[in-house]
Amino acid sequence: MFLAVKIRKVFQYLGSTLPGLQAHQAIRLADANDDGAIDMSEISDLLRYAYNLGHVVR
Known part of the structure; x- marks a missing residue:
């Protein structure tokens, strides 16, 4: 599970x-x-949201 604190750090x-x-x-x-x-x-769904914001993990 990914909690809010970890997601914020990402x-x-x-x-x-x-x-x-x-x-x-x-x-x-x-x-x-x-x-x-x-x-x-x-x-x-989390990854799709981040991608739609323009974030890319390389």
């Missing part, structure tokens, strides 16, 4: 100017079971 690493906001939005959009975390079955 967005920060990717160069986001608003990593906390983007992490919150990512969880809101991807967390299908509303447990406050992203599990492996929800990860594709």
Whole structure:
């Protein structure tokens, strides 16, 4: 599971100017079971959100 703090750090690493906001939005959009975390079955929605923001992992 990926918790909000870890997701915020990922967005920060990717160069986001608003990593906390983007992490919150990512969880809101991807967390299908509303447990406050992203599990492996929800990860594709999180990645799609980050990609749509223009973030690319190399």
